[in-house]
Amino acid sequence: MNEFELIRRYFAVSPCAGRAPGVALGIGDDCALLAPAAGEQLAVSTDTLVEGVHFPADCDPFQLGQRALAVAASDLAAMGATPLGFTLALTLTQALPAWLEAFARGLDRMARACALALVGGDTTRGPLSLTLSVFGRLPAGQALRRDGAQAGDLLCVGGSLGDAAGALPLVLDQRQAPPELADPLLARYWAPQPQLALGQALRGRASAALDVSDGLLADCGHLARASGVALYVERERLPLSAPLLDLLGREAALACALAGGDDYRLAFTLPAEHWPALQAAFPEARVIGRAAAGEGVHLLDADGRERQPLALGYQHFGPSRD
Structure with missing residues (x-):
């Protein structure tokens, strides 16, 4: 199976790849289009997980799908953002249908729990690694940051x-x-x-x-x-x-x-x-x-x-x- 068939079969048809509030255009074009409301800012974060560093080799792909997205979505929580969507760049040693089906199910479960829509990504061959970028929205000027703590808090x-x-x-x-x-x-x-x-x-x-x-x-x-x-x-x-x-x-x-x-x-x-x-x-x-x-x-x-x-x-x- 080639890259485009893999994306269509396991990710583009996933429930989390459907239409979602704040997503004007998802999977299927050169870019996704996000549409936060007037007066809002976009919060963006990227996480990479590498086999043998962030998760053990031969781990359950369903569990891996859940964990990979949860780790990335936690950064949105840390900024106080409301979730919008995410992209997935997936590097695989080989495209095994059973592995991909289970991984996609785990990813979809966490995506729906976090109200995140899959809006795009990429696939390539190589050592197993996952890179997820998550996007959220929040009122301008209200992001939680690391630099505001005060003595007495x-x-x-x-x-x-x-x-x-x-x-x-x-x-x-x-x-x-x-x-x-x-x-x-x-x-x-x-x-x-x-x-x-x-x-x-x-x-x-x-x-x-x-x-x-x-x-x-x-x-x-x-x-x-x-x-x-x-x-x-x-x-x-x-x-x-x-x-x-x-x-x-x-x-x-x-x-x-x-x-x-x-x-x-x-x-x-x-x-x-x-x-x-x-x-x-x-x-x-x-x-x-x-x-x-x-x-x-x-x-x-x-x-x-x-x-x-x-x-x-x-x-x-x-x-x-x-």
Whole structure:
């Protein structure tokens, strides 16, 4: 099958490739045409996932389709954007119909969950990799950014941390666990749910935000640096799920939450007056610390003493310590 037949058979006919609000023209021409309303801005982000780096070889293609789009869509949540569409550049070692059918189903499931329309892309031969670009819209001037945190703000996260890192040994067949523990952790790894509604609710409330992909401490470092503040993370306030605690115990679970990565939860700073209403609307959100004058990320024990972390998070081109 050639490139154009592959696109027609597995992607152009997918439900997520149909007409969608804000998409004037989708698959089938040289470019897609997006049509945000007057007074809105486009939010655009691109993510690449490479076999052996971001996902294991021979993984389930349905799960991979879900995960690939969820990872990209999380960036829209971090900016407070409403989803519009996405493109997919797919590099394949070979075009296997069963693999493509399963991958397209997983991609479509996450696309519909995120209200994202597939509007174009490309296919080519080579080592397996996926590049997805996502597009969203939001009122001009209301994007959540990393550079607005102020001393005195609360530091918050959108929900439990560490589940995906705790699942990684299960994904790699390095560990076994009963289904009641393994299944919820594996779901957080293979099908993270971008916090799009929370991101949109934070517009006009949060002073800064990002999504946690490389580890809480590493990503908070990006936010602290961009905002010119210090962030204090209170170790004992980190939200941990019951399956993660039951599988690993508290200390190992905390290590996953602090530096494990792949959470795709939002981390954000918030003036304290906005917290009660936000927590009422999003009960999984938690306060985990505060912003203050200074610089860097500081990890505090239960007694308020600073603790040196063993690792901050994942980096592609450097050591784990930031």
